[in-house]
Amino acid sequence: MADLIRLEVVTPEKEVFSTMVESFVFPSVMGNTGVLYNHAPLLTVLEPGVITYKKDNTEGKLAVSNGFLELKNNIAEILVSSAELPEEIDTARAEAAAERARERLQDKSKDIDHARAEAALKRALARLKAVQ
Numbered sequence: 535m536a537d538l539i540r541l542e543v544v545t546p547e548k549e550v551f552s553t554m555v556e557s558f559v560f561p562s563v564m565g566n567t568g569v570l571y572n573h574a575p576l577l578t579v580l581e582p583g584v585i586t587y588k589k590d591n592t593e594g595k596l597a598v599s600n601g602f603l604e605l606k607n608n609i610a611e612i613l614v615s616s617a618e619l620p621e622e623i624d625t626a627r628a629e630a631a632a633e634r635a636r637e638r639l640q641d642k643s644k645d646i647d648h649a650r651a652e653a654a655l656k657r658a659l660a661r662l663k664a665v666q
Contacts, residue, residue: 537571540609541587543596543617550617551596558587558610560603561660569605576605580614582656584663595620597664599657616657620665628665632658 538554559568561583569576580601587594601614635655638646 538608539569539571539573541585541612542610543585543598543612543614545614545617551619553589555587555589556591558585560585560612561598562603569610571608573605573608575607576603578603580612582653583660585612595664597623597657597660599660600653618661618664623661623665625662625665628658628661632662 536556538556539558541551541553541555541558542549543551557568557570559566561581563579563581566583567578580598580603582599583597585596585598587596596617596619598612598617599615601612603613604611632655635651635658638651639648639655
């Protein structure tokens with residue numbers, strides 16, 4: 535059997551994804567980080583973005599929001615607010631959300647929560663990147 539890592543992605547509502555993978559890359563606050571078999575133990579914060587994994591010599595993706603990753607003994611447990619597989623993503627809805635967020639970010643009035651608009655833009659762009 536090949537050297538594999540168990541990759542589990544869980545939201546407060548459900549387990550979204552669980553499988554054995556050869557490697558994966560996740561979006562952390564320090565940038566994209568790659569994991570191979572026998573990686574050192576790790577606990578880190580995730581940024582909204584795309585998890586890319588390699589399984590059976592093919593690449594897969596998941597869009598995720600903020601969360602945490604714990605890696606030990608070749609088991610990666612990822613706890614995020616939301617996670618979506620590419621086939622679950624409504625591209626038109628994600629594009630509309632990105633456009634709304636961009637418009638809010640360009641509005642310089644005090645009534646706009648720019649941090650919230652930035653987070654919404656990151657989530658929408660992650661969804662779009664996952665379906666590409």
